[in-house]
Amino acid sequence: AQTVTQSQPEMSVQEAETVTLSCTYDTSESNYYLFWYKQPPSRQMILVIRQEAYKQQNATENRFSVNFQKAAKSFSLKISDSQLGDTAMYFCAFMKHASSNLFFGTGTRLTVIP
Amino acid sequence: KAGVTQTPRYLIKTRGQQVTLSCSPISGHRSVSWYQQTPGQGLQFLFEYFSETQRNKGNFPGRFSGRQFSNSRSEMNVSTLELGDSALYLCASSLVRGEGNTIYFGEGSWLTVV
Numbered sequence: 001a002q003t004v005t006q007s008q009p010e011m012s013v014q015e016a017e018t019v020t021l022s023c024t025y026d027t028s029e030s031n032y033y034l035f036w037y038k039q040p041p042s043r044q045m046i047l048v049i050r051q052e053a054y055k056q057q058n059a060t061e062n063r064f065s066v067n068f069q070k071a072a073k074s075f076s077l078k079i080s081d082s083q084l085g086d087t088a089m090y091f092c093a094f095m096k097h098a099s100s101n102l103f104f105g106t107g108t109r110l111t112v113i114p
Numbered sequence: 115k116a117g118v119t120q121t122p123r124y125l126i127k128t129r130g131q132q133v134t135l136s137c138s139p140i141s142g143h144r145s146v147s148w149y150q151q152t153p154g155q156g157l158q159f160l161f162e163y164f165s166e167t168q169r170n171k172g173n174f175p176g177r178f179s180g181r182q183f184s185n186s187r188s189e190m191n192v193s194t195l196e197l198g199d200s201a202l203y204l205c206a207s208s209l210v211r212g213e214g215n216t217i218y219f220g221e222g223s224w225l226t227v228v
Contacts, residue, residue: 037219043151043202045219091157100145100211101170104157 002027002094006105013082014113020067021077021108023092029053031097034068034075039107040088048090051075082112116141118220120205126226132193135223139186139207145169146188147217148180151202160203163188164211195227 003026013019025034036048051059051068058066063083067076079086092105119138127133139146147170148160159172163182180190186207192199202222208215 035217042221044221045204045206047216047218050216095217097213098211099170100147100162100164100206100208100215100217101159101172102147102149102157102206102217103159106156 002103004092004094004103004105006092006108008108010109012111012113015082017082018080021090023075023105025073025094029096033095035093036077037091038088084112087112118205118207118218120220120223124224127195129195129227131195134189134191135203137188137205140218143207143209144186145208145211146182147206148190149204197227200227
């Protein structure tokens with residue numbers, strides 16, 4: 001079974017500062033994918049960033065980057081130059097290679113303070 | 115290109131009734147998944163459909179069912195509603211199954227059972 005753990009229920013960051021959200025996971029799979037999704041107050045889930053487990057290079061999308069440590073089963077999200085629009089719930093998620101089933105963590109509520 | 119469309123957006127049902135929720139995936143997407151989101155249980159996978167066949171099912175009672183039509187549109191049904199079924203039901207679609215394909219979510223259907 002796959003489990004995803006987000007140990008920070010809530011975090012806050014000053015506008016323009018950098019913040020890192022933590023995520024660990026447990027799996028016996030060798031080929032899988034990891035995601036960070038953002039859920040703003042509208043409740044629509046929006047993909048932030050995606051990482052293939054077989055790639056050692058950390059994924060980057062503009063101000064968002066990840067630190068993927070496969071051996072440690074860790075997948076943290078770094079948000080640089082935080083903006084007010086980044087305020088949302090952030091979910092870490094895991095997907096096996098041959099599936100479209102996402103396993104989600106419990107989420108981290110991020111507040112960007114002006 | 116239209117996103118994932120879910121109807122209805124909000125509904126209130128009485129305990130014991132049944133409900134049907136509808137989801138239209140992004141044009142061309144053939145995989146449709148459903149998730150339940152509650153404050154207590156978080157985001158949980160319900161089921162996944164691909165080519166009109168259920169490919170995967172989460173740990174939910176038989177009262178939860180679904181189907182997919184030839185145009186990839188999907189419906190989920192909950193019979194004999196219980197108070198605990200009150201939740202945000204999210205539909206998601208992707209082009210194909212697995213392989214880390216990007217999964218796009220709809221805005222959800224808010225179900226309140228009274």
